[in-house]
Amino acid sequence: CGKPFLSTLKPAGEVADKQYDLTVLSTLIMVVVVAVVSVIFFYVIVRFRRSRVGENTIPKQVEGNKFLEITWTVIPILLLIILVIPVVLYTLELADTSPMDKKGRKAEDALVVNVRANLYWWEFEYPDYGIITSQELIVPTDQRVYFNLKASDVKHSFWIPSVGGKLDTNTDNENKFFLTFDSKRSKEAGDMFFGKCAELCGPSHALMDFKVKTMSAKEFQGWTKEMKNYKSTAESDLAKQGEELFKEKNCLSCHAVEPNDKRAEAARTAPNLATFGERTKVAGVKEANKENVKAWLKDPDSIKPGNKMTGTYPKLSDSETNALYEYLKGLKAESK
């Protein structure tokens, strides 16, 4: 049950499948345990009630029973052995990130994405292609995608429920793992999965969502080319005015508008806005439309309490937000 783009019960890739299988196996074993306990439980509580046994009966005081006690020690051990073998195997298997460290690794064989979690937004860097995106992760299907995970401020946790379990983004070290996106089931989920932050990180922890777009390996190659040649020009007068404002109001000092942002990581303090016009959500949670973009520009705290943008720029008038919206809406790869 649940939605195919969000539920761990609708697994859509190798990792989620394995975890789902383990969940099912352990649930089955546990159902057996619960059933056995329940049967004995209901029998004893009904059969030995005082109104049936008699008010003054003194039951036999039994000390114990060796055979029974050994039985209910050994059987659980056996059940656990059944469970523990696949658990250990899968745990080791899911941690195999050796291809990403291989010398002469080709991006086509083992794609690596650097994920950086920040207070309420995500950055995805494709080091092989020199591309940076924010809030939307683009991945090819039917191959293992390797992730380097870290956080730039506080601890977060990277989780795409229907594609695989989570791994924390620590402030101390980089964590590595891989996920696989199955093409058929990605299609069923609309080629779009929901990603979440799974570690409490502050007021807007609940709103720290991201989106995952899946496409075939071929389409993905096309996308990387598109991004490399990314160029976006403001067309209308209003958009041009917005572009001016974007510089004037110092938005550029934090937000890049090209996917090949060359600045050092520490300087990239806000989401990259290249392809903003193609995104489905504003701030990861709100429908991408004029009203919401303007609401965000007016008061980001009304949408994401505790975000780092509030108070870093001068107040914007209505006409200024209109112009900025027009400009931001037009941030698309030229070919689209």
Next chain:
Amino acid sequence: MLNALTEKRTRGSMLWDYLTTVDHKKIAILYLVAGGFFFLVGGIEAMFIRIQLAKPENAFLSAQAYNEVMTMHGTTMIFLAAMPLLFALMNAVVPLQIGARDVSFPFLNALGFWLFFFGGIFLNLSWFLGGAPDAGWTSYASLSLHSKGHGIDFFVLGLQISGLGTLIAGINFLATIINMRAPGMTYMRLPLFTWTTFVASALILFAFPPLTVGLALMMLDRLFGTNFFNPELGGNTVIWEHLFWIFGHPEVYILILPAFGIFSEVIPVFARKRLFGYSSMVFAIVLIGFLGFMVWVHHMFTTGLGPIANAIFAVATMAIAIPTGIKIFNWLLTIWGGNVKYTTAMLYAVSFIPSFVLGGVTGVMLAAAAADYQFHDTYFVVAHFHYVIIGGVVFGLLAGVHFWWPKMFGKILHETMGKISFVLFFIGFHLTFFIQHFVGLMGMPRRVYTFLPGQGLETGNLISTIGAFFMAAAVILLLVNVIWTSVKGEYVGADPWHDGRTLEWTVSSPPPEYNFKQLPFVRGLDPLWIEKQAGHKSMTPAEPVDDIHMPNGSILPLIISFGLFVAAFGLLYRSDYAWGLPVIFIGLGITFITMLLRSVIDDHGYHIHKEELPNDDKGVKA
């Protein structure tokens, strides 16, 4: 004669009596009242959480307020409600069960309570002084160092003070159970509640120091500019996770083991049958206590410690299911062939079994490391630990409170009200938490202040909220019951359930301040039951009637604790205000001077002379 004196007392002197008491029975009542109060506070916080999550994008609480409420709900329930309520029952019952006149260190016992009390008050004052802690009860280092305001400082300082109290209480129970057992009360004749208190106290002894270290480092980082948890300057936040969970996992066993003990007392009494497999029960408790220290990394499977660590801790964690399973079957077999009376206490005890098994099996699922990557930090985990903590600890507390209420207060809680309250609580509990397993698997992370529509999470959350209202109704009815009973209830004798098996049921309800006129001689497990079966009217005394030595009450424990409470404010505001620094020294001065007074003033206590002891010996009767 003593009773007549008590009645003449004014309200003021009764208050003074409780502020200075070192009597384990009165300290039990203090723990019960304070722990009960914090339980209500934590419960109100829980209701706020459920109201906020009743529908998507609800605006009942702001994001910041939600994080504070959620943090304080967890912290309050664990440190200020569950543990003190267990201490209430331990204090009320354990000395009686082992046939002792008090605990080993009555003065320390009072000190433990007051430290907990002032720590808890300090922590909750954060609500009125700029905002409560907001980083979850786990207070992971990067977030809690990032947190603005003084919330986390209240957390760090308040828990250090109350943690000291817990450590003292634990040491006191260890010493008491080792040294104060009546003649004939060997270890393998100890009632199970005493056994679990013993093991839980040992866990406290080893688990609280890591917490204290963690909190101290956090305090230094936040208030004195050190960088233990700052990775940019060579610190490490994962260390906090280790320190916290090396404490945190044993902590849940500190809670659940005494609850196991309560069920092991309640079930034999109302099934009129000896506990099945006593020695394997004891073995299982000790084994669970030991394994409790070997599994903390299962809270950190997604931290990235590597597959080998995860696999090892997965196996270790699953191993705990075996001794726990042994206990479940022993309880079932205790009922098997018994003669079961369903009192409110027994209803809680019996319904604990299937409820806890559900929580236990999801625990094994969570131990499956590779699968846990999906479960971790979702509502699946929320469901799991509420199943073990409510289905285990709270059911245990409620069973214990109903069971020992007549021993503590001399009156049986109204049974019909108790049963209605039980039904409401039981339904509400399962309604609230069962569905959360699925909500979690469907992709809802925990600790979120809201969720968006269209993700399939609406129904589950609404059901949870409805269930929470049932639980609230049950608790309100329990309160009504307590008030009704204290006004209208009738006094009962030494053995109000008529099937008492252990020594607490040999003394009057409530017991005299010296507990036993003559210490009883113990001839086996369930000593009272043995005497009853042998046709004896009372326990065989192990000593002649003699003067009884009693400790004097003292206000010093309260003052020592109050000094730390004052010092904590100084520490908190040291960098904000000039008065902060002197206040630290004033507070510590109060504490240390009072400790000095305690050391230099000789207090030999007093004697109750044998002529003053009642003749008819209401106490030792079977």
